C-alpha cells in the first residue's frame with residue numbers, strides 16, 4: 001500500500017489477485033453470482049462419447065495418452081458447461097511408478113498383480129518423482145489448461161489419500177471389508193507407517209506437480225478409510241499421514257479439497273486433517289455436516305448420485321434440498337456426494353447443471 005508521501009510502506013505484503021471463476025471464488029468463500037457446479041466422475045461411461053473411445057482404447061491407454069486424456073476431460077465441459085474440469089486419470093496409476101503392477105480387468109475393476117504382503121514388500125517400493133512416473137497426466141493438464149483458460153474454467157488435479165491407496169496395494173484390488181489391510185495395519189504397525197509415509201511422499205509430489213502443470217485446485221480422495229475404520233483406528237493409523245499430506249500441499253499454492261467418504265462418525269476429525277474445502281458425501285445432510293466442520297470452511301457436495309436415476313421431479317426436489325441446506329451462504333460448491341454411476345442419463349446431468357444455475361443466479 002502506498003503511504004501519503006508516495007513511499008511504499010515496508011509492512012505491505014503482495015495480495016494475490018482474486019480469482020474470477022465461480023468455482024475458485026467459492027473455494028475462497030468469495031461472493032459469487034451463482035453457485036458453481038461440477039460432478040465427481042463427470043467424465044466416464046454414462047457418456048456415449050466416452051464409451052465410443054473406450055471401444056478403441058483401454059482405460060490405461062486413455063490415461064497414458066495426453067491428447068486422449070485431455071479429450072475425455074473436456075467432453076463433459078463441452079456437453080454440460082460445468083464450472084470446473086477434473087483431469088482424466090485414476091487414483092491408482094501413481095502406484096505403478098512405486099513398483100506395483102496395475103491392470104483394470106473388464107467388469108472386475110482394478111487388479112494389482114503383486115500386492116503387498118510383507119514389510120519387505122513395503123521397503124522395496126520406489127518413490128519416483130511425478131515428472132517421471134506421471135508425465136502423461138501432467139501433460140494432459142497442460143493441454144486442458146490451454147483449452148479452458150480463455151473460458152475461465154479451472155482444471156482440478158487429484159490423487160488418492162494414503163489409506164485408500166494402501167488398501168488397493170494390500171488387497172490387490174477392491175474389497176468389501178478391508179480385512180487384509182486391517183490385518184497388516186494391526187500386525188505390522190511399523191511397516192504400515194513406512195507404507196503410508198511413502199504414499200504421502202509420492203502423492204504430495206504428484207499433487208504439487210499437477211498444480212505446477214496448471215491445476216488451479218486439487219482434490220484428495222479418501223474413499224475407503226471411512227468404510228474400513230472406526231474413529232479410534234482412524235485417528236491412530238490414518239490421521240497422522242493425512243495431516244502430513246495436507247501440510248505438504250500448502251506448497252502447491254492452490255485450494256485443496258478434502259473428500260473423505262463415509263466418515264460421518266468422525267467428520268470433524270477427518271476435516272481437521274486439512275484441506276481448504278471439505279467434500280461432503282451423500283449420506284449426511286449438508287447443513288448438519290457444515291455446522292459440524294464450521295461455517296468458515298467452504299464445502300462441496302452433496303447430492304446422492306442415485307438421484308440422477310430418478311424422474312425429473314424427484315431429482316429436482318433433491319437438488320433443491322441440497323441448495324436449501326446450503327442456504328445461499330458463500331463457500332458452497334454444488335457436487336454429487338460420490339461419483340456418477342454408468343447408468344446416469346446424460347440428459348439428467350444437463351438438467352441438473354441448468355437447474356443449479358437458474359435457481360442460484362443472483
Ligand code: CP3
Nearest residue numbers: 040041042043044059086088089090091109110221223339
Ligand atoms: O471425471 C472424473 O471424475 C475423473 C476421473 C476419475 C476416475 N477415477 C476415472 C475412472 C477419478 C477422479 C477417479 C477416482 C477413483 N478411482 C477413486 C476415488 C473416487 C471414488 O469413486 O471413491 C477410486 C476409489 C478409484 C478406483 C477405481 N477406478 C475403481 C474401483 C474402478 C472400477 C470401478 C468402476 O467404476 O469402473 C476404477 C475405474 C475407473 N476410473 C473408471 C473411470 C472412468 C471406469 C473405467 C472404464 O472406462 O472401464
